[in-house]
Amino acid sequence: MSRILIVEDEAHLAEGLRFNLEAEGHTAQISDNGEAALKRLLKDHESFDALVLDVMLPGKDGFMVARELRRDLSPERTTTCPSPLISPF
Amino acid sequence: MRITRRTKAIVSFTVLGVCLVALAIFLNVSWIIFHWRQVVPLVVGIIFFGLLIAGLVVNTIFLVREIRRNEQQDSFLNAVTHELKTPIASIRLYLETLASRNLDEAKRREFYRIMLEDTDRLLGTVEQVLKAGEVRHGSARKNWQEVQFSTMVREVVVLARLRQNLSPEVLSLGTTPPEEITILGSPEELRTAVLNLLDNAIKYSGDKKNIVVDLLTPNLDTVLLRVHDRGIGIPRNEVKRIFKRFYRASNFKTEKVKGTGLGLFIVRSIARRHGGEAYAESEGEGRGSTFSIRLPRVYQA
Numbered sequence: 001m002s003r004i005l006i007v008e009d010e011a012h013l014a015e016g017l018r019f020n021l022e023a024e025g026h027t028a029q030i031s032d033n034g035e036a037a038l039k040r041l042l043k044d045h046e047s048f049d050a051l052v053l054d055v056m057l058p059g060k061d062g063f064m065v066a067r068e069l070r071r072d073l074s075p076e077r078t079t080t081c082p083s084p085l086i087s088p089f
Numbered sequence: 090m091r092i093t094r095r096t097k098a099i100v101s102f103t104v105l106g107v108c109l110v111a112l113a114i115f116l117n118v119s120w121i122i123f124h125w126r127q128v129v130p131l132v133v134g135i136i137f138f139g140l141l142i143a144g145l146v147v148n149t150i151f152l153v154r155e156i157r158r159n160e161q162q163d164s165f166l167n168a169v170t171h172e173l174k175t176p177i178a179s180i181r182l183y184l185e186t187l188a189s190r191n192l193d194e195a196k197r198r199e200f201y202r203i204m205l206e207d208t209d210r211l212l213g214t215v216e217q218v219l220k221a222g223e224v225r226h227g228s229a230r231k232n233w234q235e236v237q238f239s240t241m242v243r244e245v246v247v248l249a250r251l252r253q254n255l256s257p258e259v260l261s262l263g264t265t266p267p268e269e270i271t272i273l274g275s276p277e278e279l280r281t282a283v284l285n286l287l288d289n290a291i292k293y294s295g296d297k298k299n300i301v302v303d304l305l306t307p308n309l310d311t312v313l314l315r316v317h318d319r320g321i322g323i324p325r326n327e328v329k330r331i332f333k334r335f336y337r338a339s340n341f342k343t344e345k346v347k348g349t350g351l352g353l354f355i356v357r358s359i360a361r362r363h364g365g366e367a368y369a370e371s372e373g374e375g376r377g378s379t380f381s382i383r384l385p386r387v388y389q390a
Contacts, residue, residue, distance in 0.1 A: 010179065012183075012206070013175070023190055
């Protein structure tokens with residue numbers, strides 16, 4: 001069982017993803033924008049096993065969030081936290 | 090990235106235009122100095138250089154305008170693609186979930202409701218794109234009839250409240266004239282225009298939703314619909330441009346609001362087709378805005 005953070009601003013998609021991940025036995029939480037996700041990971045030091053990151057996010061987009069995480073997250077945490085990028089595009 | 094490249098193109102074309110105009114002016118002045126005693130070459134020269142300079146200026150202006158329009162069209166295409174693909178992705182996700190998992194009745198109903206909302210959103214986007222084409226090309230005065238505008242505004246306000254789940258305090262009807270106001274036009278289009286303004290006010294209000302709709306009669310043959318919000322406002326220099334097709338105000342916060350840049354274009358086109366006008370006022374960013382539609386009033390015989 002893993003702890004997964006879903007970063008997605010579209011509530012329907014986020015809830016659908018969460019439902020499916022939880023049905024598979026994982027725990028999933030949702031952040032609806034990049035800044036909030038960065039705060040949880042970098043400032044509050046919450047730890048997740050995986051990140052599901054949307055590309056088209058308001059404000060900072062998924063690529064920017066991923067770049068900042070690679071830069072600021074300690075190396076041992078980056079390698080244990082894979083983050084697939086998703087986009088309906 | 091693309092925007093900076095476009096800005097660079099605009100700057101370089103403007104600089105090129107200015108340099109060429111300066112060169113033409115320099116040549117013109119030299120021509121005048123060398124030929125000031127000969128009337129015919131002097132006059133012909135001045136006219137020729139004048140035309141050259143005017144041509145260069147017009148050319149540069151058109152070029153810059155075209156680059157800007159291209160940029161807006163690109164962002165429109167991106168917005169529409171996103172607005173079309175997101176609900177489809179969501180419907181697909183829920184359909185796959187419904188097909189592959191055993192769900193209880195309550196969950197199934199919830200998923201059906203979500204999918205219905207997604208189809209509404211999809212339909213809304215498609216209708217807006219079609220409407221934008223229609224108000225641009227379609228013939229006016231088709232299906233025109235007498236419309237009881239006060240009743241329509243009241244109905245649309247109630248509809249917007251229902252759709253967005255708002256209380257009457259949040260979206261309220263302020264001043265309305267005691268008598269019914271009649272205008273001549275297409276009920277469907279007028280309804281779209283009013284609904285677009287209300288949807289916009291709600292969309293761009295953020296958490297400070299407080300929208301007041303006034304229906305005024307500034308003089309005997311005019312009716313004025315005013316929608317006032319306390320939302321994110323409009324940067325002052327963009328108040329006129331926001332009615333252009335695909336244009337979206339540059340406020341940082343607008344990025345958080347999904348939209349195609351067609352809503353206000355539709356509102357203005359409809360107002361103009363009915364012999365009226367649409368305009369906006371704003372004290373500036375973060376200070377709310379007021380959108381108005383002015384329409385000619387008619388009196389029932």
